Amino acid sequence: MDDEKYDVVVIGGGAAGLSGALTLARARRSVLVIDAGEPRNTPSAGVHGFLSRDGVAPAELAALGRAEVLSYGGQVRDARVDTAVRDGDGFTVGIDGGTQVRARRLLVATGLVDELPDVAGVRDRWGRDVLHCPYCHGWEVRDQPVGVLSTGPLGVHQAQLFRQWTEDVVLFVHTGPRPTDEEREQFDARGIGIVDGEVASLEIVDDAVTGVRLRSGDVHPRRAVVVGPRFTVASPVLAGLGVPVTEHPMGIGSHVAVDARGTTSVPGVWAAGNVADPIAQVMGAAAAGASAAGAINADLVAEDVARAVEARRNPFSAAAVAGRTPEQFWDDVYGQLDRMFSGSSNLFLVRQASDLAPGTALDLGCGEGADAIWLAVRGWWVTAVDVSGTALDRAAGDAREAGVAGRIDWQRHDLAESFPAGSFDLVSAGYLHSPPGLLPREKVLRAAVLAVAPGGVLLVGAHFGMPSWMTDPPPDLHLPSPEEVVESLDLDLGEWTVEPARFIEREQQGPDGVLGTRTDYVLTVRRRAL
Ligand SMILES: Cc1cc2nc3c(=O)[nH]c(=O)nc-3n(C[C@H](O)[C@H](O)[C@H](O)COP(=O)(O)OP(=O)(O)OC[C@H]3O[C@@H](n4cnc5c(N)ncnc54)[C@H](O)[C@@H]3O)c2cc1C
CATH class of the missing domain: 3.40.50.150 (Vaccinia Virus protein VP39)
Known part of the structure; x- marks a missing residue:
């Protein structure tokens, strides 16, 4: 067991976790970020739409964030959290199958897992010319031939969205629902093509997508392919804490339901970023982390006040002893x-x-x-x-x-x-x-x-x-x-x-x-x- 007990352990050091940790460290809380170092957007060359840092490489953004947390006395550890369980009035967090640390509060910012369609080439090109988010990558593929690989109801919506960035959009119906008559009329009106049939693979030449190959053998030239991953967040950490994972109301995957400040249904545990809101971009995730951190600090302040009053009334109470060694006491x-x-x-x-x-x-x-x-x-x-x-x-x-x-x-x-x-x-x-x-x-x-x-x-x-x-x-x-x-x-x-x-x-x-x-x-x- 690590000797130290932190005010807050932040599980996951992406935009949400680091932003939360920065706010907490600036609030003079002892905070430890434990991060497995695999933010979702790792394959992408740049983070787009992040005001003042548009296009910064994901790794650079993470390094900048870590440096800011460290500069205020926060700690960051490269490791994976395996378990987290309630332990008295706090939590014990198990790291990399061995070390344990303790925390008064937890901020879970573990992001999500993108479950990609099982089509050859999709995983290899993910984040580069296989995309999902028009606000992240729409500008980068503007005016280019874009194919939307439909695997669910979202496909039609994605085709209509990407039409905002390029006039050349084709919906590959693949395993998604066939567009309704009304949707076909909308597609015709916007000049969006529809290709029936299952997709077999992506055509890749010289490290770039060049087309979409159907099972029939037909190849449709495309420079980028849009997919609709299922976003999932299930993890042993959430299960150990008893934090429920529920279906997202938009039908796009699972998430942890939280209130506006990131409060989960488990006292002492907050969640922020994609783990709670799968459609949050980096800025939104960072904002959610900062907001949850404020709520956590307020909760700790309330506890500190209650303990101080208890300790004042009774200098030999557990509250009076809390956080002090016998020698200090x-x-x-x-x-x-x-x-x-x-x-x-x-x-x-x-x-x-x-x-x-x-x-x-x-x-x-x-x-x-x-x-x-x-x-x-x-x-x-x-x-x-x-x-x-x-x-x-x-x-x-x-x-x-x-x-x-x-x-x-x-x-x-x-x-x-x-x-x-x-x-x-x-x-x-x-x-x-x-x-x-x-x-x-x-x-x-x-x-x-x-x-x-x-x-x-x-x-x-x-x-x-x-x-x-x-x-x-x-x-x-x-x-x-x-x-x-x-x-x-x-x-x-x-x-x-x-x-x-x-x-x-x-x-x-x-x-x-x-x-x-x-x-x-x-x-x-x-x-x-x-
Ligand atoms: C391909 C792609 C491109 C994108 N491009 C953009 C873009 O251009 N602009 C934009 O605004 N948004 C973009 N996004 C969205 C962006 O990635 C998310 O908004 C952002 O990553 C969410 O931040 P987060 O902190 O919630 O999660 P993440 O950034 O995913 O961070 C979660 C962190 O938690 C760690 N972790 C998970 N489990 C554990 C554990 N058990 N123990 C310790 N650590 C753990 C992970 O390793 C990771 O480092 C993109 C997404 C994808 C998939």
């Missing part, structure tokens, strides 16, 4: 005050450890170090661990002042990732209460069990429910009971003795200065000596 917590805690050691430790003979001790989640210093003063050799460098710096300063710096080894660990080496006569895990998702408490406590030396003791100090002054407790903060903790330790009772939990009631002041009570407990778990 705890450094911020400690950084808000010159000193967070009273500097006195915890009551649970004082009560349970005062009579223990000093040896080696491990203090997990030592914070500003009061417990570690208390132990060191009593002759213990202490390894004290916290994720916050800010807290550890303060603790080390206090230890120097107390004259016990040499007895304490301060170590910074994110206990979700690493655990101090060694075994200890006393392991103290006090108040390992973290916001949801920040600390795998049960995993850490099981590691704490393994760190207790034979004959040693594990102390688990914890809050027992919320303080009396807290009228609106955070809904997503779970404080496990002593029984739950014991169960999670997974102890071999032949080797361990669990003493009944001792409850400690103490006074505690709430944030508004209100005095209340708080109940804590301590669990003492002893390991048998060898």
Whole structure:
């Protein structure tokens, strides 16, 4: 899994995807474009009808677009997305059968596939002198003999359209419907020819279409051939996301139905460009990408606002933690005050450890170090661990002042990732209460069990429910009971003795200065000596 999570992953880096990414990067969103590098118009020499860049080569347009995205800090990766699935409140995107990245939102801009008529020569000449779009190529074949290869109802319409660019248009009925009497009259009036019979192949001489050969063997000289591909968009990416692919209302293929801003029926997923609108040209696709990007940013802003309010109301909520590492979170917590805690050691430790003979001790989640210093003063050799460098710096300063710096080894660990080496006569895990998702408490406590030396003791100090002054407790903060903790330790009772939990009631002041009570407990778990 890629470490990074992006605000938006854009799947497909054609005009729609790059334009969306540009808008998002300029909106200071982290954005990754993943592009397989096969825009539909690749075979064409130039992009026509694109204001200010008319005729630019497709590859040049893509390179310019990529450079603009990169210049604002967006990222572009040459790869194919195989899978995309919802993952919590975001998405996981699988790339090239291996790497995975995560995103808060997705912009699908994968374009479409042109299903071409199965006639020899059509695929070879596609985008050069086998065409479909008069606005893209009509000018380039003006006044030339053009044949329309009909495979469906669109053929008649295409013949009438191309007549705007050239007087020499012939409709090859091929497998399309025969023109109605009314259409024949229209064709006669506009001088459009009709050739019945199935087409066998295109005549190609010196890298150019020269005619259309029928199955009968007749050859009709033509310089360009117009086809009506079926536009299809089905992909495992859309299927994995549950984005429905439906028939386009014009009967020209399939598409993803979206609203005017590219919103799909799946929350968090937008679609833009040909994947949603098969007849969009490059400019339209780019505009749709930019519009969807604006909608995505607005959606992210709304979420950011909601999270900020939630985090403000409850600094220990999942919203407050979102997007931050444990180190960042705890450094911020400690950084808000010159000193967070009273500097006195915890009551649970004082009560349970005062009579223990000093040896080696491990203090997990030592914070500003009061417990570690208390132990060191009593002759213990202490390894004290916290994720916050800010807290550890303060603790080390206090230890120097107390004259016990040499007895304490301060170590910074994110206990979700690493655990101090060694075994200890006393392991103290006090108040390992973290916001949801920040600390795998049960995993850490099981590691704490393994760190207790034979004959040693594990102390688990914890809050027992919320303080009396807290009228609106955070809904997503779970404080496990002593029984739950014991169960999670997974102890071999032949080797361990669990003493009944001792409850400690103490006074505690709430944030508004209100005095209340708080109940804590301590669990003492002893390991048998060898
Ligand atoms: C032959 C031809 C000529 C054309 N000429 C013109 C013209 O002159 N002027 C004009 O305005 N329009 C022209 N068009 C239309 C133009 O190609 C489209 O309007 C435009 O390409 C749509 O942009 P898009 O970003 O939606 O899709 P595309 O440009 O097709 O880009 C989609 C991108 O997504 C990538 N992709 C697909 N699936 C994945 C995946 N799973 N993972 C990662 N990447 C993926 C593709 O490789 C591609 O790079 C032409 C079309 C054709 C077929």
